[in-house]
Amino acid sequence: MSFTVNLRSVTLEYGAEPALADVDLDLEAGKIYGLLGRNGAGKTSLLSLLAAFRKPTSGEVLVGGEPVWENAPIVSRVALIREGGDFDDTETVKGTIESGQIRPSFDTDYAFALADRFEVPLKKRVNALSRGKRSVLAALCGLAARAELTMFDEVHLGMDAPTRDAFYKELLAEYMDRPHTVILSTHLIDEVANYLEEVVIVDKGRILRHADIETFQGMGATLTGPAAAVDALGLEPLAEQRLGGTKSITVAALDAAARERAAAAGIEVGPVGLQDLFIHLTAPQDRNGA
Structure with missing residues (x-):
C-alpha cells in the first residue's frame, strides 16, 4: 500500500x-x-x-x-x-x-x-x-x-x-x-x-x-557539436562546456526551426539536464519576471 x-x-x-x-x-x-x-x-x-x-x-x-x-x-x-x-x-x-x-x-x-x-x-x-x-x-x-x-x-x-x-x-x-x-x-x-x-x-x-x-526534460535541450556550428545557432545558453573543437550548450527552449537548423549542421540534440533547468527556473531574474 x-x-x-x-x-x-x-x-x-x-x-x-x-x-x-x-x-x-x-x-x-x-x-x-x-x-x-x-x-x-x-x-x-x-x-x-x-x-x-x-x-x-x-x-x-x-x-x-x-x-x-x-x-x-x-x-x-x-x-x-x-x-x-x-x-x-x-x-x-x-x-x-x-x-x-x-x-x-x-x-x-x-x-x-x-x-x-x-x-x-x-x-x-x-x-x-x-x-x-x-x-x-x-x-x-x-x-x-x-x-x-x-x-x-x-x-x-x-x-x-x-x-x-x-x-x-x-x-x-x-x-x-x-x-x-x-x-x-x-x-x-x-x-x-x-x-x-x-x-x-x-x-x-x-x-x-x-x-x-x-x-521537464522536454522544456529545453542540450546541443553538442562543432563549436562554430553551435555558436552559429545564436541561442542563449543556460550552461555550456567546451572540449577542444566540440561545444555543448544547454538551452531553456528549442523551437522546431532551431531543431532543423541544428540537425542540418550535424549538431546532436538531447534532453536538458534537470539541474540546469532548475537553476534557470529559480534564478532571481526569472522569479522577478525580468
Missing part, C-alpha cells in the same frame, strides 16, 4: 513571514518524487507538515485521504528522515535500530543487514559516528521503516559519492519490491534525476512547477 498526498490552500507561518503560502499540491500514490528548491524555499516546511511535525496555519493537509495532524494511525505509517536523523545521541547503533520496532512496519532484520552492508558499527554510540556514518544510519532506518510514505530530507549529506550511489540503488530496489510513495528532497539533482518519476519545485513558499520528469 502507498499513500496519496493532498494539500489544499495550505499556509504555514513562522511569526510574520509565511514559510508556505496558499499551497495546493496533489501527489499520486506509489511514485518517487523529487522535491527541489533553493535554501529557504520551503521544502523542509512542506515535509514537516506531511509528517505532522507541524500544524498548518491554515488549509488542509491530507495523507492517504485523511487529515494527518493528530492522526496517529496515519502518522505511524509515515517516515520523515532528516539529515543526521532524529536519534538519542547516547544510544548505540544497535539500540537505535532496535528502538525502530516502535513503528508497526519497521523491519529490524533488514535494518541490521543494511548496517552490515554499509559498515555502520553496531557497538558505537551515535554521537561517536562520523557525519557520513550517521547519515547512513538515518537513511537505513528510513528504508527499514517500510512506511507507506517515506520522505528523505537531504539525508545524503555527509555521504561520499559511492555511498550515495549505493543508497539510491537500495532505495530503488526497496521501492520496486514494495511500491510506496517516496519523496526525495535534495540539492544533488543530477544524481537522483534518473530515479524520479515526477518533480516538484518549491520557490519562495509556493509551488513553482510540478510535472513528470519527461515534461
Whole structure:
C-alpha cells in the first residue's frame, strides 16, 4: 500500500513571514518524487507538515485521504528522515535500530543487514559516528521503516559519492519490491534525476512547477557539436562546456526551426539536464519576471 498526498490552500507561518503560502499540491500514490528548491524555499516546511511535525496555519493537509495532524494511525505509517536523523545521541547503533520496532512496519532484520552492508558499527554510540556514518544510519532506518510514505530530507549529506550511489540503488530496489510513495528532497539533482518519476519545485513558499520528469526534460535541450556550428545557432545558453573543437550548450527552449537548423549542421540534440533547468527556473531574474 502507498499513500496519496493532498494539500489544499495550505499556509504555514513562522511569526510574520509565511514559510508556505496558499499551497495546493496533489501527489499520486506509489511514485518517487523529487522535491527541489533553493535554501529557504520551503521544502523542509512542506515535509514537516506531511509528517505532522507541524500544524498548518491554515488549509488542509491530507495523507492517504485523511487529515494527518493528530492522526496517529496515519502518522505511524509515515517516515520523515532528516539529515543526521532524529536519534538519542547516547544510544548505540544497535539500540537505535532496535528502538525502530516502535513503528508497526519497521523491519529490524533488514535494518541490521543494511548496517552490515554499509559498515555502520553496531557497538558505537551515535554521537561517536562520523557525519557520513550517521547519515547512513538515518537513511537505513528510513528504508527499514517500510512506511507507506517515506520522505528523505537531504539525508545524503555527509555521504561520499559511492555511498550515495549505493543508497539510491537500495532505495530503488526497496521501492520496486514494495511500491510506496517516496519523496526525495535534495540539492544533488543530477544524481537522483534518473530515479524520479515526477518533480516538484518549491520557490519562495509556493509551488513553482510540478510535472513528470519527461515534461521537464522536454522544456529545453542540450546541443553538442562543432563549436562554430553551435555558436552559429545564436541561442542563449543556460550552461555550456567546451572540449577542444566540440561545444555543448544547454538551452531553456528549442523551437522546431532551431531543431532543423541544428540537425542540418550535424549538431546532436538531447534532453536538458534537470539541474540546469532548475537553476534557470529559480534564478532571481526569472522569479522577478525580468
